[in-house]
Amino acid sequence: MNGDSKWGVLGQYDWSIMAPELTILVFATLLSIIDLLLPKKTDRRIIGVLGLIGVIISLIFTLSNTGTQPASILADMYRLDSFAVAFKAIFLTGVAFAFLMSLGTLDKKDVHYQGEFYYLLLTALLGAMFMASSADLITLFIGLELLSLSSFILVGIRKKHIQSNESAFKYVVIGSISAAVTLYGMSFIYGLTGTTNLYLIAERLGNVYQGGFSYIVYLAFFLMFVGLSFKISAVPNQTWAPDVYQGAPTPVTAFLSVVSKAAGFAIILRIFIIMLSNVIDIDPTTGEMKSLLVDNLGLYIGIVAAASMIIGNTMALRQVNMKRMMAYSGIAQAGYLLVPFATFTVLLFEQTLFYLIAYLFANMGIFAIMALVSKDQGHDEIRGFAGLFQRAPLLAISMTIFLLSLAGIPVTAGFFGKFYIFLSSVARQNYWLAGIMMATSVVSYVYYFGVMKQMFMRTNPNGVNKIKVPPCIGIALVVAVVVTLFAGIFPSQVIDYLHNNFLFENMMQVAEQVVMK
Amino acid sequence: MSGQYIAFFILSLLTISGAIFMISFNRVIHMVVALAFTFLSIAGLFILLEAEFVGLTQIMVYSGGVSVLMLFGIMLTQHSKVERSEQKPALRIFTFAGILAFFVAVFYGIQKTPWSQEAVDYSTQNNVKEIGVQLYNNYVIPFELVSVLLLVALIGGIIMAKKEADDE
Amino acid sequence: MTSVLAVLTFVPLLGVLFLLLMPKSQQNMIRTIGILTTIIPLGLALMLYAGFDSASGDMQFVQQLKWITIPVGQMAMAINFEFGIDGLSMPLVVLTSVVVAMASLVGMKIKDRLKEFYALLLVMEMGMLGVFTSLNLFQFFVFFEFTIIPMFFFMGIWGYVNREKAALKFLIYNGVGSAILLIVFAVIFVNIWTLNFKEITMAFTDPNSPFNIPNTMGYLSENFRLGLFIALLLAFAIKIPIAPFHTWMLAAYKESNAAAIMISSGVLIKIGGYGLIRMNAAFFPEWMDKLGTAIAILGVINILYGAVLALAQNELKLMLAYSSVSHMGIVLLGLAAMNAEGFQGAIFQMVSHGLIAALLFYIIELINERTGTTDIRELGGLAKSMPVLSGVLLTVTMAAIGLPGTSGFVSEFMSYLGLFNAHPIIAAVGALGIILTAVYLLRSILGATFGPIRETHESLIDARSYELVPMVVILGLVIIIGVYPALLSGPMQETLINIVPRIGG
Numbered sequence A: 001m002n003g004d005s006k007w008g009v010l011g012q013y014d015w016s017i018m019a020p021e022l023t024i025l026v027f028a029t030l031l032s033i034i035d036l037l038l039p040k041k042t043d044r045r046i047i048g049v050l051g052l053i054g055v056i057i058s059l060i061f062t063l064s065n066t067g068t069q070p071a072s073i074l075a076d077m078y079r080l081d082s083f084a085v086a087f088k089a090i091f092l093t094g095v096a097f098a099f100l101m102s103l104g105t106l107d108k109k110d111v112h113y114q115g116e117f118y119y120l121l122l123t124a125l126l127g128a129m130f131m132a133s134s135a136d137l138i139t140l141f142i143g144l145e146l147l148s149l150s151s152f153i154l155v156g157i158r159k160k161h162i163q164s165n166e167s168a169f170k171y172v173v174i175g176s177i178s179a180a181v182t183l184y185g186m187s188f189i190y191g192l193t194g195t196t197n198l199y200l201i202a203e204r205l206g207n208v209y210q211g212g213f214s215y216i217v218y219l220a221f222f223l224m225f226v227g228l229s230f231k232i233s234a235v236p237n238q239t240w241a242p243d244v245y246q247g248a249p250t251p252v253t254a255f256l257s258v259v260s261k262a263a264g265f266a267i268i269l270r271i272f273i274i275m276l277s278n279v280i281d282i283d284p285t286t287g288e289m290k291s292l293l294v295d296n297l298g299l300y301i302g303i304v305a306a307a308s309m310i311i312g313n314t315m316a317l318r319q320v321n322m323k324r325m326m327a328y329s330g331i332a333q334a335g336y337l338l339v340p341f342a343t344f345t346v347l348l349f350e351q352t353l354f355y356l357i358a359y360l361f362a363n364m365g366i367f368a369i370m371a372l373v374s375k376d377q378g379h380d381e382i383r384g385f386a387g388l389f390q391r392a393p394l395l396a397i398s399m400t401i402f403l404l405s406l407a408g409i410p411v412t413a414g415f416f417g418k419f420y421i422f423l424s425s426v427a428r429q430n431y432w433l434a435g436i437m438m439a440t441s442v443v444s445y446v447y448y449f450g451v452m453k454q455m456f457m458r459t460n461p462n463g464v465n466k467i468k469v470p471p472c473i474g475i476a477l478v479v480a481v482v483v484t485l486f487a488g489i490f491p492s493q494v495i496d497y498l499h500n501n502f503l504f505e506n507m508m509q510v511a512e513q514v515v516m517k
Numbered sequence B: 001m002s003g004q005y006i007a008f009f010i011l012s013l014l015t016i017s018g019a020i021f022m023i024s025f026n027r028v029i030h031m032v033v034a035l036a037f038t039f040l041s042i043a044g045l046f047i048l049l050e051a052e053f054v055g056l057t058q059i060m061v062y063s064g065g066v067s068v069l070m071l072f073g074i075m076l077t078q079h080s081k082v083e084r085s086e087q088k089p090a091l092r093i094f095t096f097a098g099i100l101a102f103f104v105a106v107f108y109g110i111q112k113t114p115w116s117q118e119a120v121d122y123s124t125q126n127n128v129k130e131i132g133v134q135l136y137n138n139y140v141i142p143f144e145l146v147s148v149l150l151l152v153a154l155i156g157g158i159i160m161a162k163k164e165a166d167d168e
Numbered sequence C: 001m002t003s004v005l006a007v008l009t010f011v012p013l014l015g016v017l018f019l020l021l022m023p024k025s026q027q028n029m030i031r032t033i034g035i036l037t038t039i040i041p042l043g044l045a046l047m048l049y050a051g052f053d054s055a056s057g058d059m060q061f062v063q064q065l066k067w068i069t070i071p072v073g074q075m076a077m078a079i080n081f082e083f084g085i086d087g088l089s090m091p092l093v094v095l096t097s098v099v100v101a102m103a104s105l106v107g108m109k110i111k112d113r114l115k116e117f118y119a120l121l122l123v124m125e126m127g128m129l130g131v132f133t134s135l136n137l138f139q140f141f142v143f144f145e146f147t148i149i150p151m152f153f154f155m156g157i158w159g160y161v162n163r164e165k166a167a168l169k170f171l172i173y174n175g176v177g178s179a180i181l182l183i184v185f186a187v188i189f190v191n192i193w194t195l196n197f198k199e200i201t202m203a204f205t206d207p208n209s210p211f212n213i214p215n216t217m218g219y220l221s222e223n224f225r226l227g228l229f230i231a232l233l234l235a236f237a238i239k240i241p242i243a244p245f246h247t248w249m250l251a252a253y254k255e256s257n258a259a260a261i262m263i264s265s266g267v268l269i270k271i272g273g274y275g276l277i278r279m280n281a282a283f284f285p286e287w288m289d290k291l292g293t294a295i296a297i298l299g300v301i302n303i304l305y306g307a308v309l310a311l312a313q314n315e316l317k318l319m320l321a322y323s324s325v326s327h328m329g330i331v332l333l334g335l336a337a338m339n340a341e342g343f344q345g346a347i348f349q350m351v352s353h354g355l356i357a358a359l360l361f362y363i364i365e366l367i368n369e370r371t372g373t374t375d376i377r378e379l380g381g382l383a384k385s386m387p388v389l390s391g392v393l394l395t396v397t398m399a400a401i402g403l404p405g406t407s408g409f410v411s412e413f414m415s416y417l418g419l420f421n422a423h424p425i426i427a428a429v430g431a432l433g434i435i436l437t438a439v440y441l442l443r444s445i446l447g448a449t450f451g452p453i454r455e456t457h458e459s460l461i462d463a464r465s466y467e468l469v470p471m472v473v474i475l476g477l478v479i480i481i482g483v484y485p486a487l488l489s490g491p492m493q494e495t496l497i498n499i500v501p502r503i504g505g
Helices: A008-012 A015-037 A045-064 A082-105 A114-132 A137-155 A162-193 A198-232 A240-247 A250-275 A292-317 A322-342 A348-377 A393-407 A413-427 A431-457 A471-489 A491-501 B003-024 B028-048 B052-076 B089-112 B127-136 B140-161 C004-021 C027-051 C089-109 C114-133 C137-157 C163-192 C197-205 C222-239 C247-255 C258-283 C285-290 C292-311 C316-337 C340-371 C387-401 C407-422 C424-449 C465-483 C486-499
Strands: A071-073 A078-080 A280-282 A289-291 C060-072 C075-085
Touching (some): A015 A045, A015 A071, A015 A078, A015 B140, A045 A082, A045 A114, A082 A114, A082 A250, A082 A471, A114 A137, A114 B140, A137 A162, A137 B140, A162 A240, A198 A250, A198 A292, A198 A322, A198 B089, A240 A250, A240 A322, A250 A292, A250 A348, A280 A292, A289 A292, A292 A322, A292 A431, A322 A348, A322 A413, A348 A393, A348 A471, A348 A491, A413 A431, A413 A471, A413 C060, A413 C163, A431 C137, A431 C163, A471 A491, B127 B140, C004 C060, C004 C075, C004 C114, C027 C089, C027 C114, C075 C089, C075 C114, C089 C114, C089 C258, C114 C137, C137 C163, C163 C197, C163 C222, C163 C247, C197 C258, C222 C258, C222 C285, C247 C258, C247 C316, C258 C285, C292 C316, C292 C407, C292 C424, C316 C340, C316 C407, C316 C424, C340 C387, C340 C465, C387 C407, C407 C424, C407 C465, C465 C486
Antiparallel strands (some): A071 A078, A280 A289, C060 C075
């Protein structure tokens, strides 16, 4: 085929590399039609099962792309590289967990629009996938908005729940403001370089920076960073998290805390690393050359990371509600995840991915158990976990493993993840950040072990009846425990896999425009 | 001082004040009118930048469509004055200080930067055609994605607004 | 024979597996499995002792497996899984297995959640054995955490009213300690690219290593080393504990069950001393030497502070807690001496105090169980109703005071001897502690065993047969070491020369 086909230039591209996204899109559309045609009384879980199948198919497509050369459609409007594949695999796994969780615990009385619930999850996922898989500011931003808008609705989907309404409103307001701030920052970059393509921006921004526009570049960076910090719930944009986590249905909370946050990291890393890769700061007096991103901005990112760790961990101490506690814990974890970015080394990509994997499985496991416990107890408070060990020993033990992973205790994935992150901050001699990281980790013991205290050392006032574990949640938990322990005991296997299949350089390479043969 | 500068000044003043009034008014209907002012002034700004297509779209969609729809919505539903909880003065001062600091930072930056004095001339190009070509070629992926976005917004609107008749 | 250490370390996990398969109601079966499982490492440890080559100062029974490699660009940072023991760790391995086996007998009295009791005990034993048999910092750290986390549950589930608070306090203090350790380990790792004890020692002390040649790329400055040294000292100070970091210990000893205290005072706090020798002294001998005076002063403060406060306690457990602080000060004295006698004294003191403290706490717990109190003012004359138990208590107290013929004498003698050679004045001040120790121990123990007896205490059951086992075993060891110290010092000599090249020089 050539450029003269009736599709014009669009016909030249091999659209099959977009298979994961297209699968999700098709399934989302399909589910909405099936939802329409199904009789009202039918159990909507069938939609959830179909959605899960869609997610798994998409995951297979995604993983089949591992280790391939970077490819792109329409000048990196859509870009498939190892960075994209890795993050998409994380999103898809996270959403699969959210589906399993919803299938097991979602209450019809609580969430009336079950069909909508499932396909909104899929559209949110679609947005996240585009956030990881494009190198154009416009596509990235639209992906961000698709994710945001879908999650706004998901948060407010418990219509009769006053907290859900309030938190959805709060989420919309703060989300829109931060989107506007991000866009404002992007507009400066577009104004300075005249393009939205990240690689072209990178090419031009170096000269622009030298040409007296350094202040504007800084300004644009800060605006975009502040705006995007909303998605990862890092300081200064973290205030929404506790209320929204508390108000949303548990599977949505899990989605927000893992997928949405990972998507935020994807877009932050993608934009800033490419955009600022050629920007060099020359010291006027000594003539010393420094990379703006690696050497100068690291301090600011480090400050954000440190503030997130401190605020998240100290505020979490005072919580009695499990979801709020997890929200603050999530803020702190966002801080840890920013450390590799703040202390830029060759390990950045693997560190972030490893920690995200650890965080994904631990958090998903915790939320799955929390969903069961709060359904059983009728509230989300930490005291609901009292005596869990007597009631459901396996649940309590898995919960302990997940909590230990978040706290960073061997031999869980979280421990090695933290150690791994830690290495780069020490290697860059960023001791203050390393110190804060360790100190806040110790603070976090208090609330993570507080939950364990409830589970093992207290008895439940409501009796010792057993908790029934639905099979789909059982599957989710087994997977999460196995991965958390495996990655903790044999981290080398995971790192090797990441190292061999997800090359970081891949992200900076010029992608081949894939053309149909 | 050129006429363009004066026009920019007036339009941006209108945009900002419209937005501020929109927040501070008590009656919904006043809010919508203030909002419409903002929309219109933004359209004016677009035209000033020789983006007449975007400017006209702005007038049609926002000033025309959105504002009128809002008015309809307000007239067809019941509502009372918006109750405002008194903000703490400390918070107000803090917010104001934040805004001021941001303004100073941006203003200082813009003043300090050696902008090119020559304006770019786009008048030879056909704006509408260019947008169309770009949208359906280069930017077709985000364009399609926006349609999904709108669909989601639609569904969301229905979920949020629908009265549950089948609730027994 | 090559994997004997791995087997030794992980064999307790096998017991855990068996325990998990047991139904809850089979209490006797659970007890049997729990106690028998602790016998296996004990047997293996004694085998190691027998097979240990005293003529060699190197690591023995070494086993090395590839574990983790972190690719960094074209190179890789490797972390191995490696076991080995030398004359320093071997006595502590034996000590651990003895103390845990004795602590497992406490389970005879526990009725509630017995299965968890033994499971946690065995996991902890794995952690402790792992700490002493690890040959690299990362592995050391992993096992170190395996002692802390189970101990948190162990203290929090079985104990007295405020046990949860005490457990949390234990966790936080030790968490801070391990956080500091991890920072140091990471710093060492990224600078020297190895975590192996021996390689690090070489890197820091070998004059030809690139890290020791000034004005070259890899040179690590003296201040850098001092920073690491102080950080390590701080981390182990919490563990030992050196005053003022001892408050976790008081809460823990007051509120926990007997097994937890036996293990904590018998083994866990010895990890601090072990770390000081294995890391501080071996990696940074010149700083250990330069700061010897400061460490000696810290030791003296510990001895006197602990002794004075022990004198003021009426609660037997708190008295013993302070006495632990005081006794661990002697370890510091031995280390500060930086000579062979001092180091031997320190290791002797660790082993000796581990045995004595474990037994003392065990007996106090037996008294508490029978009388319902550990307050000296409410006790008295127990020798009349429980002659055997009181007799053992008195004997072991004598050992704690340092009566010749017991292990306590040998260790104190050697530590002070070492210090007198190095810092005579400090040693003289520290020697006051010996007198104070005698005073506070005799005051409280005699107060409890002699004098007028309360009516309610007149007919108490004396030591039961299974309760006699720990008494006989530990007392036996204490006296054997006291009479024939070469048992312990023999294997140590070569190692100490190897670990601290500057000793004697």
